Amino acid sequence: MSATLAADEAVRRRQAEGLSTLPLAFGQAGLPVHPRLRQAITDAADRNGYGSVAGSAELRDAAAGYWRRRGLDTSPAQVLTGPGSKALLYTVLQAVGGDVVIPQPSWVSYAAQITLLGKQPLRVPTLPRQGGVPDPDRLLDAVRRARHIGRDVRAVVLTVPDNPTGTLASAATVERVAAIARQLDLVVVSDEIYRDLVYDGSSRSPAEFAPERVVITSGLSKSLALGGWRIGVARLPAGDIGDRLRERMLSAASEIWSSVAQPVQFAAALAFDEPDDLTEYIARARHLYQRITMAVADAFTTVGAAVPSPQAAFYLYPDLTPQRERIAAIHHIHTGSDLADVLFDRYGIATLPGRTFGESTDPLTLRICTGMLTGNDPQQRAQALRSTDPLALPWIADALGRLRLALSELTR
Ligand SMILES: Cc1ncc(COP(=O)(O)O)c(C=O)c1O
Incomplete structure (x- = not known):
């Protein structure tokens, strides 16, 4: 466990x-559930059909708007929903295939999920106060060495901001890692579940620096304390990489969770619209x-x-x-x-x-x-x-x- x-x-x-x-x-x-969301989930209790695997049109639309307000041009077609971002992370890693680099230290489930997929995580230490993002120089070196001995490294996971350290990597570190990912042709999986809880609001996403290869995962478990509602969203990159991942992730989602509970999706759409x-x-x-x-x-x-x-x-x-x-x-x-x-x-x-x-x-x-x-x-x-x-x-x-x-x- x-x-x-x-x-x-x-x-x-x-x-x-x-x-x-x-x-x-x-x-x-x-923290308690906000009354507006409690009302929304009650109002939607009669939505008892399965619904679309990718998520309802209203939720994908709202999540796309959430990212656009953070400077990331996003269409609803780039959004997938799942029962928590943890489940989405697993399907992204599975869809990417191959070996994965994770920061050291990092949230417990990345390594565990990679092990479930039959691989050994490649751990690259972070720099002081730059939690969640591998040291760029060591990342370059570790991937080259791993490939040299035949490992098929295809992705790197970042946590921006970070759990376990509670720190936020600087824009310069995030940008360097994004550039190295491009140089090494790695998919970047950016776990941004704590983004809205950065104290000074200054978080930067690697998707700003290498938009063609960054998958962002997020959700409402932390900012709105809805962990038990199990709702997460993924933003796939526009273009070939995103299209390929989307197809594989949808295939896994359709065989595992079918769709997220419809009343939860209804309330989540409201949340991602960010009313005052x-x-x-x-x-x-x-x-x-x-x-x-x-x-x-x-x-x-x-x-x-x-x-x-x-x-x-x-x-x-x-x-x-x-x-x-x-x-x-x-x-x-x-x-x-x-x-x-x-x-x-x-x-x-x-x-x-x-x-x-x-x-x-x-x-x-x-x-x-x-x-x-x-x-x-x-x-x-x-x-x-x-x-x-x-x-x-x-x-x-x-x-x-x-x-x-x-x-x-x-x-x-
Ligand atoms: C870094 C990180 N990512 C993802 C999650 C899981 O979030 P969710 O509830 O959306 O599955 C957590 C929860 O502890 C977390 O700390």
């Missing part, structure tokens, strides 16, 4: 035993996640961890290596896995070690997700979204206090 989903189940088991737990492992957006009230919800969500994530980053830097400053969504990737001697001497913690185990068993704080994200060793890094710190129930979460001072809300203040206490004990 996926490491993140397994961590979520461990948290549920602990909670079922009545033990209070801080859930910082699973990448869930902890939903745009305001996302702006508030972004601000709330930023406040909480920065406070958690501060808790780690206070005890001497190195933390790349989070730039998007609800992730951070603290590294406790600067404190390694103390932690080892007092607590016998030598690796990130030890650290995550002690935090969970002794303090009830669920995190994931960096190793889960494909680090080649087991460094003293943790991937922290702050998305569930917004509240313990829908009322608290709604209150957090409205609050002008979320860090003062008792449940958020308590969670931060508990984390600070555990970290100070571990590093004392």
